[in-house]
Amino acid sequence: MESFVLVGDARGVSTLTTDVASSNAALRGFLHGLPGVDKVGADARAAMLGTRSIKTTAKRQAIDLAISMVDLTTLEGADTPGKVRAMCAKAVHPDPSNPDVPRVAAVCVYPDLVAEAVQAVRGSGVKVASVATAFPSGRSSLEVKVTDTALAVAAGAHEVDMVIDRGAFLAGDYLKVFEEIVAIKAACGDAHLKVILETGELATYDNVRRASWLAMLAGGDFIKTSTGKVQPAATLPVTLVMLEAVRDFLATTGRKVGVKPAGGIRTTKDAIKMLVLVNETAGDGWLHPDWFRLGASSVLNDLLMQRQKQDTGRYSGPDYFTLD
Numbered sequence: 551m552e553s554f555v556l557v558g559d560a561r562g563v564s565t566l567t568t569d570v571a572s573s574n575a576a577l578r579g580f581l582h583g584l585p586g587v588d589k590v591g592a593d594a595r596a597a598m599l600g601t602r603s604i605k606t607t608a609k610r611q612a613i614d615l616a617i618s619m620v621d622l623t624t625l626e627g628a629d630t631p632g633k634v635r636a637m638c639a640k641a642v643h644p645d646p647s648n649p650d651v652p653r654v655a656a657v658c659v660y661p662d663l664v665a666e667a668v669q670a671v672r673g674s675g676v677k678v679a680s681v682a683t684a685f686p687s688g689r690s691s692l693e694v695k696v697t698d699t700a701l702a703v704a705a706g707a708h709e710v711d712m713v714i715d716r717g718a719f720l721a722g723d724y725l726k727v728f729e730e731i732v733a734i735k736a737a738c739g740d741a742h743l744k745v746i747l748e749t750g751e752l753a754t755y756d757n758v759r760r761a762s763w764l765a766m767l768a769g770g771d772f773i774k775t776s777t778g779k780v781q782p783a784a785t786l787p788v789t790l791v792m793l794e795a796v797r798d799f800l801a802t803t804g805r806k807v808g809v810k811p812a813g814g815i816r817t818t819k820d821a822i823k824m825l826v827l828v829n830e831t832a833g834d835g836w837l838h839p840d841w842f843r844l845g846a847s848s849v850l851n852d853l854l855m856q857r858q859k860q861d862t863g864r865y866s867g868p869d870y871f872t873l874d
């Protein structure tokens with residue numbers, strides 16, 4: 551466990567000491583001492599930023615940046631090795647007829663398909679992320695969750711997307727959630743850990759802020775909104791609250807954590823709104839795939855179509871790109 555000390559007053563965060571995780575009461579005291587989220591203000595600010603438009607050259611750059619940040623995802627019970635190989639081919643060369651199109655950041659699959667994905671993306675720079683810890687519900691023993699993680703990492707996963715125990719969080723058992731994240735982080739070894747908060751089940755923005763801090767204090771490398779299996783998923787206001795959390799966490803502890811909205815991101819417009827939000831909230835230091843990802847099963851084709859429209863002034867036929 552890292553040692554934290556308070557740096558400055560960090561936007562109202564008044565106590566962050568080395569013993570913050572010494573007991574559930576200490577964690578609760580810290581998390582409930584965070585400033586409350588102004589819900590009306592967060593909704594209004596997200597809506598306002600969502601209306602910003604980006605034109606021409608900047609739009610083309612934003613599209614390429616968004617493509618390079620995609621975690622191209624398939625998380626279906628019906629996933630097959632063939633489907634994963636096809637998705638990986640698309641991740642490496644999103645538009646095979648145009649080598650200028652950047653590769654995506656990662657593919658995201660269930661643990662049993664990690665080895666297939668690792669083989670399919672080898673040498674491309676595309677990372678393989680595996681969901682783990684009894685995804686999507688997270689309802690299993692810690693032993694099973696650690697084994698799930700260790701197997702994904704042994705199969706070659708570069709990144710692990712774990713889910714928090716929302717039941718424990720909502721019951722106020724913050725130390726259980728904290729210790730689980732610490733244990734999964736240890737099982738990750740060198741693999742990066744993304745902590746899925748499943749914000750659609752957390753009920754309030756205050757809880758989203760608390761869960762973000764909890765995940766970061768416990769060692770998460772990224773905080774991620776959703777599994778994609780629960781609605782609402784990656785909304786703009788929730789992403790805004792999480793971006794504020796990583797910004798404030800960096801100011802307080804000196805450690806930078808990434809953000810991954812996931813679930814329901816379908817269009818270029820959705821993706822670009824997210825990029826505007828990043829720039830205006832956490833700052834352009836997060837506008838890089840190392841620090842911001844877009845978890846999505848089906849946004850890539852729209853990004854490719856809009857990109858081609860920028861280049862040629864027209865859209866391709868609907869069957870020009872392979873299916874997401």
Ligand SMILES: O=C[C@H](O)COP(=O)(O)O
Binds near residue numbers: 625812813845
């Ligand atoms: O982690 C990514 C999500 O599962 C993707 O959700 P989506 O299918 O709504 O894009």
